[in-house]
Amino acid sequence: MKPLDPRLLRRARAARLFLLASIVLGVASGALVIVQAVLLAHGIAGVVLRGSGVTAVAWGLAAVVAGRALLVWAQEVVAQRAAAAVKSTLRRQVLEHALKLGPVRLSGERSSALTTLLTKGLDDLDPYFARYLPQLVLASTVPAGVIGWMATGDLLAAGTVLVTLPLIPIFMTLIGWAARAHSRHRQHALAILAHHFADVTGGMTTLKLFGRAKAQTAAVQQVTDRYRIASLGTLRLAFLSSLVLDLLASLSVALVAIGVGLRLVDGKLGLETALVVLILAPEAYLPLRQLGMQFHASADGVAASEEALRVLETAVPNWGDRRDVPDLRCTALSLYDVTVTYPGRDAPALNGFDLELRPGEIVALTGPSGSGKSTVLAAILGLVAIESGGVVAGGSGAAEFEPRVWRRQFAWVPQHPSLRDGSVAANVRLGRPDASDDEVLTSLDAAGARELSPAQRVGERGALLSGGQRRRVALARALITDAAVLLLDEPTAGLDCETEAEVIAGLRGAGRTVLLVAHRPAWIAAADRVVELGRSANEYRELSVS
Structure with a gap:
């Protein structure tokens, strides 16, 4: 990332205001530095040569010191407020962009890595704004003013500083390249640690069942050691760079002092x-030395902002703004020649797929794992990019409509539905917040979940429910909506035959159009039509239902 990435300025208005305020404060600080030096020199010379004038100089120095302290306080206040505003802006923008990308498009992003970025990662922007950027402004203004003022009194000394000063930025650049690589490696190690820890925590039940829980201690320790080594490497580089910068500045000041002493x-x-x-x-050298040290303090924030900007620059599907979506209760939905290829894969998940979904019918998609059944549902919802072909309703393509308006026609129950910590009723009402208690009970009954009390707690991610109960709560959440089409991905997996029959009867009684991914014979027998997808992306056929 550049010292001041223009993308960050475009994304966050607070960063632009902060930069302007920093420039003003930096110029004022540079002026006070020169005034302080002149007053000190005048006071010392007055005492040595004339033995008078100390009182006026002392009051002037006191005013300068107070002014510099006030500027430091103002810089700190402005920096902290700007950092808070920028972090809030980036977090909101990343979350909004993630929603636009959709769950399928974000499947390549580790959820734990994104969580780490939005919490600990962006918090590292504090030193970037509070320390690095103000120091960058000082390094750009103070040396120029100091050299210019020195040139009015001793041109040779000013020339010495002007020649030796660029050595510090040169070494800073060389060290910065190495520091950037270390910071990225550390950020990556932190993301791996977060992802691994989340996986171990989420799968603790399975690990205990197979007696592998204690074995994960060594794995977590190994990942933690990688993060520790990366962090220590970054610290080691920061200390070594400080030594190099201090040595260069000390030698340069010594050259100036020798020349001044001889001429004096x-x-x-x-x-x-x-x-x-x-x-x-x-x-003249101090701002650049401080800049080199603050660069390492802000390197983690720079790496985090790079990652946030990378997510924000991920392309989203192109959607229209039409709101006149045809009512799919009385309009057929068609997929024609749909081809979908996931990023990072050569073979398409779907290739030239066609399907017509007529109002009120139940259509089952069958086929082996990986044949593209879930991709069909994602394509209808616009969660994946369609390379060719399209989804059409009433003679218009789905991409012409505003996505939120288009998706209101559908209720989606994925293969692994997500539940929030709270009651069963609260999770069902996620489908329609204004639903009454009777409507919640009716939807639970239609989903074959009448044994669940609406007040029963589901736990984090539905941990207090069985797998079948989680699916039925998610199905009840879909049924309570006003959606015309239900998109279901194995809705009765893990259910016994009797409960499955209740779910099938409930869906039949709902009178909705249903497109579902199914492997169980009961659903295949209950469907109006069955479409079988083959192992190859362009193999599919419609089976007759007797």
């Missing part, structure tokens, strides 16, 4: 002028 002894330079040059020389 020869009488070619006045005492007050020599003092101004000697006091200002370290101030």
Whole structure:
């Protein structure tokens, strides 16, 4: 990432305002540095040569010190507020963009890595705004002012500083390349640690069942050691870079001091002028030295913002803005020549797939795992990019409509439905928040879940329910909506035959159009039509139902 990425300025208005305020404060700080040096030199020269003038200089220095303290306080306040505003903006934008990308498009993104980015990752922007960017402004303004003022008194000393000063940015750039690689490696190690820990925690029941829970301790320790080694490598590089920058600055100031001292002894330079040059020389190098140190403190935030911007720049599907979606209760839905290829894969998941879904009928999709059944549902919802062909309703393509309006026609129950911690009724009402208690009971009954009390808690991710109960709660949530079409992915997996028959009867009684992924014979027998997909992406056929 660049020292000041223009993409960040475009994304966050607070960053632009903060940069403007930092420039103003930086110029003011540079001016006070010069005034302080002049006052010190004048005071010391006055005492040595004239023995007077100390009181006025002391009051002037006190005012300058107070002014610099006030500027530091103002810079800190502005930086903290800007950092909070930018973090809030990026978090909101990433979440909104993730919603636009959809769950299928984000399947390549580890959910734990995205969670880490939006929490710990973006919190690392605090030192970037509070330390690095203000120091970057100071490094851009103070040295120029200091060298210009030195040139008015001692051109040779100003030339020495001007020649040696670029050495610090050169070494900073070389060190920065290495630091950026270390920070990215550390950020990646943190994402792996978060993902691995989340997997172990989520699968603890299975691990205990097979006696592998204790064995995961070594695996977690190994991943933690990678993160620790990456963190120590970043710290080691930061300490070594500070040593190099301090050494360069010290040698450069020493060259200036030697030249000034020799000219002062020869009488070619006045005492007050020599003092101004000697006091200002370290101030010319100090902002760049501090910038090098603050770069490492902000490197994690820079890496996090790069990752956030990468997510934000992921292309989203092109949708129209039409809101006049045809009513699918009385309009057929057609898929024609649909081809879908997932990113990172060469073979298409679907190739030239055709299907017509007529109002009120139940159509079952069957076929081996990986044949593209779930992809058909995702294509209808617009959760995957369709390379060719399209989804049509009433003579118009789905991509012409506003996505939220289009998706209101559908209720989707994925293969692994997600439930929130709360009551059964609260999860069902996610489909329609204004549903009454009687409507919740009716939808649970239609989903074959009458044994579940609406007040019963489901736990985090439905942990207090069985797999079959989670699916039936999700099905009740779909049934309580006003959606014309139900898209179901193995809705009765894990259910006994009697409960499955109740679910089939409930869906028949709902009178909705149903497109479902099914393997169980009961659903195949109950469907109006069965479409079988083959192992190849372009193999599919419609089976007759007796």
